[in-house]
Structures are given as structure tokens and as C-alpha cells.
Amino acid sequence: MVQNVSVGLLGLGTVGSGVVRMVEGHQEELLHRVGCPVYIKRVLVQNLDKERSCHINPELLTSKADEVVSDPEIDVVIEVIGGIERAREYILQALSNKKHVITANKDLMALHGAELLSAAEENGCDLFYEASVAGGIPIIRTLVDGLASDRITKMMGIVNGTTNYILTKMDKENLTFEEVLKEAQELGYAEADPTSDVEGIDAARKMAILASLGFSMNIHLDDVEVKGISSITSEDLEYARQFGYSMKLIGNAKKDNGKVEVSVEPTLLPDTHPLASVQNEYNAVYIYGEAVGETMLFGPGAGQLPTATSIVSDLVAVVRNMRLGVNGKSVVAPQFDKQLKKDDEIAGKYFYRLHVKDEAGTFSALTSIFANHEVSLEKLLQKPVGDNGVAEVVLVTHTTSKQQNDNIYQQLRDSGVVNQIKSHYRVEGGAQ
Ligand code: NDP
Ligand code: HSE
Numbered sequence: 001m002v003q004n005v006s007v008g009l010l011g012l013g014t015v016g017s018g019v020v021r022m023v024e025g026h027q028e029e030l031l032h033r034v035g036c037p038v039y040i041k042r043v044l045v046q047n048l049d050k051e052r053s054c055h056i057n058p059e060l061l062t063s064k065a066d067e068v069v070s071d072p073e074i075d076v077v078i079e080v081i082g083g084i085e086r087a088r089e090y091i092l093q094a095l096s097n098k099k100h101v102i103t104a105n106k107d108l109m110a111l112h113g114a115e116l117l118s119a120a121e122e123n124g125c126d127l128f129y130e131a132s133v134a135g136g137i138p139i140i141r142t143l144v145d146g147l148a149s150d151r152i153t154k155m156m157g158i159v160n161g162t163t164n165y166i167l168t169k170m171d172k173e174n175l176t177f178e179e180v181l182k183e184a185q186e187l188g189y190a191e192a193d194p195t196s197d198v199e200g201i202d203a204a205r206k207m208a209i210l211a212s213l214g215f216s217m218n219i220h221l222d223d224v225e226v227k228g229i230s231s232i233t234s235e236d237l238e239y240a241r242q243f244g245y246s247m248k249l250i251g252n253a254k255k256d257n258g259k260v261e262v263s264v265e266p267t268l269l270p271d272t273h274p275l276a277s278v279q280n281e282y283n284a285v286y287i288y289g290e291a292v293g294e295t296m297l298f299g300p301g302a303g304q305l306p307t308a309t310s311i312v313s314d315l316v317a318v319v320r321n322m323r324l325g326v327n328g329k330s331v332v333a334p335q336f337d338k339q340l341k342k343d344d345e346i347a348g349k350y351f352y353r354l355h356v357k358d359e360a361g362t363f364s365a366l367t368s369i370f371a372n373h374e375v376s377l378e379k380l381l382q383k384p385v386g387d388n389g390v391a392e393v394v395l396v397t398h399t400t401s402k403q404q405n406d407n408i409y410q411q412l413r414d415s416g417v418v419n420q421i422k423s424h425y426r427v428e429g430g431a432q
Contacts, residue, residue, distance in 0.1 A: 002322050005034070006041040007315065008068035008099070010090055011081035012061070015104055015131070016043070017054035018308030019078055024055070026312070034319040042068045044081070053304070069094040076318050078311060079103040088112055095119045095127070100327055102314040104131035104307055110205035110221045113212065117331050124328035126321055128314035133206040134159050134283040136306025137299040138313065142287075143213045144330075150289035152214040156428075157251040159206040161281035161301040162190045162197040163229050167247055167266075168279045171237045177230060189281060199228035200249060200264040207251035210285070211262045215255050216335040223340055225263040232266055236423050239353060239394045240268050243379055245427065246276040252426075261341045268351050268396075268427040346402035349378065349427040351395070354412065355420040358384055358391035365417045366393065373408050375400045390419060396427055 007023065009016055023030070023040055030038050043060050044067075062068065069077055069090050077094040079087050079101060087108050091101050101120065103109065109116070109132050120127035130140045134157070143152070158164050162184065169180040181198065184190035196202045204224040211219040229249050240247050245268035253262045269276045274296045278284040283301030288294055300306035321327045356362050363382070370377060379396040397405070412418045 002036055002319070004037045004039065005075050005319050005322065006039060006073055008071060008074040008077045008094075009040055009043040010065065010068060010077060010079045010087075012043050012045050012052055012054075012056065013080065013082075014053075014304050015080040015307045015311070016078075017052055018304035019080065019311050020054040020056055022305065022308045022312045023315075030312075030316070033316050035323060036319070038315065038319060041074055042071060044068050065090050065093075069099065070097055072097075074099060075322065076100045076102065076315060078315070079105060080311070082107070084108050084111060088116070091116055091127075092119055095123045095125050098123055098125060100126040100128075100318045100322075102128050102311055102318065104129070104311060106132040106202070106205045106209060110208045113209065114218055121328055121331040126318045126327045126330065128317060129209075130314050131307045131310035133209050134285060134297075134299070135161075135301040135303060136309050137283055137285065137297050137301065138310065139210065139285050139297055140213060141313075142297060143210065147287065147289055147292065147295075150291045152287060152289045153255050154288035155207075155210055155214050155251075155253040155285060156275060157203070157207060157210065157285040158248055158275055158278050158283055159210075159251050159285065159301065160197055160200075160203040160249060161283055162194060163200075163203070163249040164278065164283070165189055165281040166198070167229060167232070167237075167249065170232070170234065171241070171247065174234055176234060177232060198230050200226040201228075203249060203251050203264040207253055207262055207264055210251070211253040211260060212334070214253065214287070215260050216332075217260065217338045218334050219253075219260070219262055219338065223262055223338070225261075225265065227263075227265040229266050231423070233423065236353060236425070240351075242381075243268070243351075243394075243396060244271050245269060245351075246271055246273075247425070248275060248278070250275070250428070256341070256345070258336070259339045259341045259345060261346045263426075266425050268425055270429045273428060342403075343406065344401045344403040347399050348402060348405065349399050349429065350397045350405050351423075351425045351427050352393075352397075352412070353422040353424075354393045354395075354418050355385065355390050355422055356393055356418050358389050362391070362417060363393075365415070366412075369408060369411050369415060369417065370397065373400070373404050373411075375404060375408060392422070
């Protein structure tokens with residue numbers, strides 16, 4: 001019988017400090033839930049002298065990874081150093097030393113998840129990663145356990161807090177992308193280098209993880225179509241409002257007839273959609289299962305204690321497995337070979353904001369481009385832009401295929417009817 005469980009922590013930054021605070025501060029609850037004491041034995045950091053945001057005995061700190069991943073007394077290693085290569089190396093070492101591993105690292109899991117999970121299985125170890133997607137929201141356990149009986153056909157997620165905060169502020173306070181980004185960086189919400197957040201890469205990593213689990217297929221980061229939010233303007237948000245939509249960076253994963261599509265892109269959601277009300281830095285994941293219908297999880301996608309909550313819940317799961325002697329048995333190989341939809345199998349509605357010559361015949365030439373591709377228009381408005389002979393046309397199509405829409409886009413760009421395609425987004429809703 002397991003008498004006590006000793007944990008090695010790799011990293012003591014925002015998340016690592018939260019893990020220490022929770023493991024120390026929730027001893028009674030942990031003892032009750034797992035039936036034995038759990039304590040932190042060693043902590044890897046880079047800088048031994050740095051001030052920490054949690055109380056930690058300095059004697060536990062080390063700058064040598066080996067003192068954590070190869071310590072025979074350590075049962076569980078928690079990786080919260082971030083980055084790819086070093087984290088991968090330490091996790092593989094820990095697994096080969098028969099230590100169970102918990103990580104919050106979506107960058108690593110999106111790229112090397114399959115390799116690490118199979119290493120865990122070979123070594124009879126658990127590898128859990130609840131905190132890697134949507135911080136404090138228990139989305140992975142929901143997909144793996146809660147909805148294990150169902151067939152999931154659709155997942156839509158607001159899985160990046162930084163971009164949701166930026167879009168909310170732009171919309172509510174009528175500010176530009178650049179203004180809000182600067183403010184978010186000053187407040188510490190957005191990172192100094194915000195590229196992976198604002199260009200949708202962080203969300204794409206999380207959607208690759210969710211799609212792999214939800215659809216039981218090996219979905220790689222390269223399989224996710226990605227477009228960020230940096231070119232969204234106040235005008236786009238104003239028209240979205242007029243048309244009854246909210247603009248969100250949406251991770252979209254859908255399965256039809258065994259084939260899947262996964263994308264991250266700015267999307268206009270009808271104001272009535274459950275995700276439209278998710279504001280500021282909050283995250284949410286909407287799931288559609290054939291039997292359960294619609295469900296949605298909402299909560300903090302980042303932050304010290306929310307993220308630590310997920311990590312310590314993984315720790316509880318590992319220790320329960322240790323006491324039952326069933327570690328390493330929860331990795332389930334993907335049920336299906338990966339089949340990605342082709343562009344003519346991806347359905348969507350699309351928003352365009354166009355600048356056209358304000359002269360006779362333009363409108364009919366414009367609408368005939370859509371008509372020639374057998375795409376009808378759901379919403380349409382036109383207004384003059386200044387007195388320079390240019391009109392702004394804003395429209396939303398009915399449902400069409402991505403292929404048809406790409407053809408329309410190309411023709412709009414090349415036909416001479418349109419001066420400039422100012423913006424172009426996917427729209428959620430309708431028969432898709
Ligand atoms: P931080 O930068 O705050 O902390 C990183 C910690 O790891 C620091 O303590 C640092 O040491 C240590 N570290 C980094 N590289 C090394 C190395 N090569 N050797 C030894 N120690 C190292 O990161 P976060 O806590 O914010 O994030 C950690 C992980 O959690 C990342 O994978 C992130 O994506 C993920 N995550 C973070 C969330 C958040 O809200 N912050 C939310 C969800 C996931 P030192 O302190 O000495 O510099
Ligand atoms: N940068 C991420 C976000 C942190 O803004 O959501 C959590 O992964």
C-alpha cells in the first residue's frame with residue numbers, strides 16, 4: 001500500500017508556485033481524497049536566488065534537473081518549465097525512470113503528445129495534461145471520462161484568454177487592436193511577445209489536443225488552419241454588431257462522415273450563441289455530442305491558482321491510480337485513422353467588407369460573382385465612404401463550401417469590380 005507520495009516539480013514560476021501553494025494549503029483535502037500524504041520533495045529552477053511568490057523551503061530548490069527526474073524517491077514529476085526541447089527531454093527521462101508525469105505544456109503536447117503518451121504507456125506510467133488546455137477548466141477529463149459514452153461531432157472553443165480580452169475591449173470601448181494590446185501588455189495580461197496568442201497559434205495547439213481526444217484521431221498542429229486577430233478593425237466590430245454578431249477567436253473542430261476539420265480563426269457568432277457571452281480573459285468550450293446534445297464549460301483559461309487546480313487534480317488522479325495499481329492503463333490509442341476534410345467538404349457562411357467603385361453597374365457585377373458560384377446572400381448593406389467615389393459594401397453569404405468561397409474571394413480580388421477586400425471572416429450559424 002502506498003504510504004506517501006513524493007512529488008518533484010520542474011519550474012517554480014507562475015504555475016509552479018501555484019502548485020506549491022495548493023499542495024501545501026490543501027493537505028487535508030488531499031489526504032481525504034487520496035488516502036495518503038502528498039508532499040513536494042524537490043523543485044527545479046534556473047535561478048536559485050530569485051524571490052518566489054510562494055513559501056518554499058530553499059533547501060528543496062535545485063538547478064540540476066537530474067536531482068528531480070532521477071531521484072529514486074520521487075514518484076510524480078510535474079513539468080511547468082514550458083518550452084519544447086528541454087521539457088520533452090526531462091519528461092522522457094522521468095518516464096524512463098518510471099515516474100508519473102503531469103504537464104501544463106500545450107506547446108509540447110500539441111507537437112509531441114503521441115510520442116510522450118506512448119513512452120508513458122511503455123513505462124507503465126501516467127501522463128496527464130489537464131492544465132494544457134483552458135487552464136482551470138476540466139475539459140480534458142470531460143472529453144476522456146464525462147463524455148466517454150457519446151460520439152462528439154463538434155467542439156468550439158474560446159481557448160485563448162489574451163485574444164478574448166483584446167476583442168472584448170475593442171468591442172466594448174471602441175479601441176483599436178494596437179491600443180488594447182499595449183494596455184494588456186502593461187497590465188501583464190498579454191506577454192511581451194504576444195505573437196503566438198494574437199496569431200492564433202496558442203489556440204491552435206489547444207485545438208489540436210482537443211480534436212485528438214474528442215475525435216480519437218492523431219490531429220497534429222499542422223492539421224489546424226490558423227488565422228489570428230491582428231487585422232480586425234473597429235469597423236469590422238461595428239458591422240458585426242449591426243448584423244447581430246459578436247467577433248470571437250474561435251477554435252472550431254467538426255466531424256462529419258468520419259472526416260474532420262480543425263481551424264482557429266476570427267469568427268462572427270450570432271449574439272444568441274452560448275460562446276458569444278464569454279467576455280474578457282475567460283475561456284469556454286462548447287461541445288456537441290450526438291446523444292448529449294449541447295454542453296458548455298466556462299472558466300478561467302490561465303492564472304496561477306486556476307491552472308494549479310487542474311495540475312493538482314491530475315495529481316489526485318495519479319495517486320488514486322497508484323493506490324489501485326493501475327497507472328499507465330489510461331492511455332487509449334486513437335480509434336480512427338486521421339481523415340481530414342477537403343475544402344469542398346467544409347461548409348461555412350462568410351462575411352465580406354468590400355470597397356467598390358460607387359457607380360452604375362458595380363452592384364450587379366458584384367452580386368453576379370456570388371450568383372455565378374451559386375452562392376446567395378443572407379445580409380447586405382452599402383454606404384458611401386467619404387466623397388471619393390468609393391462605396392463600402394458589407395455582406396454575409398448563405399452557407400457554401402470553403403472551396404466555393406475561396407473561388408469567390410479570388411474572383412473578387414481579380415475581377416476589377418472590387419477596389420479592396422477590407423476584411424473577410426467566417427460566420428457561425430445556419431446549416432453547417
Ligand atoms: P514561468 O515563466 O512563470 O515559469 C517557468 C519556471 O520554469 C521558472 O521557475 C523558471 O525558473 C523555470 N525554468 C524555465 N526553464 C528552465 C530550465 N531550462 N531549467 C530549469 N528551470 C527552468 O512559466 P509559467 O508558470 O507561466 O508556465 C509554465 C507552463 O505552464 C508553460 O508550459 C505554460 O504554457 C503553461 N501554462 C501556463 C499558464 C499560465 O497561466 N501562466 C496557463 C496554462 C498553462 P526561474 O524561476 O528560476 O527563472
Ligand atoms: N497565453 C494563454 C492565453 C495562457 O492567453 O490564454 C494560457 O494558455
